[in-house]
Amino acid sequence: MTAGITIGRLAAQTGTTPRVLRYYEEQGLLQPERTAGGQRRYATDAVERIRLFRALIDAGLGTRTIKELLPCMETKTVSAETVAILRRELERIRGHALGLQRTGDRLEEILESVT
Numbered sequence: 001m002t003a004g005i006t007i008g009r010l011a012a013q014t015g016t017t018p019r020v021l022r023y024y025e026e027q028g029l030l031q032p033e034r035t036a037g038g039q040r041r042y043a044t045d046a047v048e049r050i051r052l053f054r055a056l057i058d059a060g061l062g063t064r065t066i067k068e069l070l071p072c073m074e075t076k077t078v079s080a081e082t083v084a085i086l087r088r089e090l091e092r093i094r095g096h097a098l099g100l101q102r103t104g105d106r107l108e109e110i111l112e113s114v115t
Helices: 007-014 018-026 046-058 063-075 080-114
Strands: none
Touching: 007 018, 007 046, 018 046, 046 063, 063 080
């Protein structure tokens, strides 16, 4: 039998669901081994990988972009293409944050005018 973490345990340890983990697998972000009975078994480093995926998704990156960054995550080397992707995403996130800040400032002005 293949050692590793079951899908239920991985979901519990990462605060996600088995459905999300299967989605990550469909997107090419995870590649679990299978037991003789076909059950998924994930490597122990999958916990940190899922937490990183969640942080990147929470920051606004899509799974397609995360897949582009996988070689960097796996080999700890950064190509010029990876740097370009990271810069693009950083600028997009900063632009989004600036827009949110402006919206928050406007809401604060409205609140001050009515209270």
